[in-house]
Amino acid sequence: MRIVVQVKLLPSPEEAAALEATLHAANDAANWLSSQAQSRACDRDRTRMALQSLAYAELKARGWSAQPALHVIRKVADAYSTRKANLKAGNHGAKDTGRYRRIAGAPIRFRHDAAHPYDDRCLSWQIDTQTVSIWTTAGRIRNIRFVCSPGALRLIGESRKGESDLLHRDGAWFLIAGCEVSATPVNRRPSGWIGVDLGVNNIVTTSDEGEAFAGEALNKYRRRQIRIRAELQARGTKSAKRKLRKSARREARHAANINHIISKRIVAEAERTGRGIGLEDLTGIRERVRLRKPQRAALHSWAFAQLTAFIQYKAERAGVPFVRVDPAYTSQMCSWCGHTEKANRATQQLFVCRSCGVVAHADHNAARNVEARAKYVWAAVSQPHAADASGVPAASLALQGRAVDRQNTSIREISRVS
Structure with a gap:
């Protein structure tokens, strides 16, 4: 089963400024790509492969490295997939309602400080020293300290798998890591x-x-x-x-x-x-x-x-x-x-x-x-x-x-x- 663990980063002012610039740049690029995706003819043009062929070269020309550019593309594609599923499920009203048309007809917008995903190529964890190394638009920053509970540290060291999200909230920086833990076999014969x-x-x-x-x-x-x-x-x-x-x-x-x-x-x-x-x-x-x-x-x-x-x-x-x-x-x-x-x-x-x-x-x-x-x-x-x-x-x-x-x-x- 998959659970998430949140840790708090303790960057210096210079490191925090680089993280903030990276987060803003990532969401600005996502907003640009979202506008391009909304103008596409149909939903299949908003898949990851379609958006990658549309925007990968442009993002590289803007100075994005290969892996961070792919994360921007996946972020936008996943957002449109989620919206499509919500519209299909009727979570935004019937097709003939104003709310449905307003949501379906507008490009998805990302806040400047919205969370952004990182994988192991862009983010590495040093569990023994409780530091991380993370990619930014100003270059890779190493040895950023983080704090968390002993249980969370053990989970990250033993079970972390997949992407981690960089989050800026209430003036503080956080990393939200996904962990795969083995679930205990379910008791098929409960006593009550x-x-x-x-x-x-x-x-x-x-x-x-x-x-x-x-x-x-x-x-x-x-x-x-x-x-x-x-x-x-x-x-x-x-x-x-x-x-x-x-x-x-x-x-x-x-x-x-x-x-x-x-x-x-x-x-x-x-x-x-x-x-x-x-x-x-x-x-x-x-x-x-x-x-x-x-x-x-x-x-x-x-x-x-x-x-x-x-x-x-x-x-x-x-x-x-x-x-x-x-x-x-x-x-x-x-x-x-x-x-x-x-x-x-x-x-x-x-x-x-x-x-x-x-x-x-x-x-x-x-x-x-x-x-x-x-x-x-x-x-x-x-x-x-x-x-x-x-x-x-x-x-x-x-x-x-x-x-x-x-x-x-x-x-x-x-x-x-x-």
Whole structure:
């Protein structure tokens, strides 16, 4: 499996100036080539080979060496491939919308300080001295120091493979290295599952007695950050804008740290008990839900996709089974009897089943539903020819999981078996 490791460079002022000039020159060249690529007739004219035949000689004439010129070409070609895939998937709207036409009809632009890739011909690592040698437009610079954690240093020394990206952010220089690590073989016979419910009041609640992570304390921090930003924006002075810039990534760093802590605890518990992890598939949740303005701010201020990615890659490294389940009606379905009704959700935190009368924390009930569905999805994936009590193949039921009545039947059958 592939993971990335970030290290911080400590260049001198002269070295930093050379790195900055190189980054600006690379992105200026990428913007020029992007304009040329946009004017091409069709998508096949924007592939790496087509752009290389178009621009390689021009980039060499501009003073670029062979390998850095190829990196500029690949960077632009990959950007257009990504845009093509997003347009095809409908991520920018339908073809007849203004947004689709605006994005498809404009050349891709690269910021002056956008990250730029390097391979082993342009960048070499000296692990023992913690220095790097890197190509710049002013020549090759050697012995630039870098700092990182001992674990990151070990990963770079043992598992680094492929390209590394040079990044300038908040006045600091970073290298982001790709590493190939061997994943632990997945436990194909988990002893059970940990259902994970994602929410706003409690970022994460598990099916283990409703254990909640990052609840009120984190919400207080988020509300405080929103209030501080609003006050600084309303003030509008130079010092206020300076403080806004200084704290721009503070909440993002805090969120990443909390997400790492949460994901590590969940995966460690699953590995210790030999269980798998079931997580709600919240892809596109921001576009699907309709919320009032205060709730909207709370929903958009947390990196749920990042938390999901952290749990998934940590689970893969530990050999813990990981599945995503359909989140539909998990908050309305009783995890004890399977009765589904909107009125079951009495309040934000209270779940009261109108059929069997069970009373539970709403997030804990949802996590139990996720746990049950994870068992069912895993059975459908690992035993595609197995059939449930009704004789219907499990894989077929999993694919048709959006049918609520069939979902309820499946969950009740699992509850009786387990």
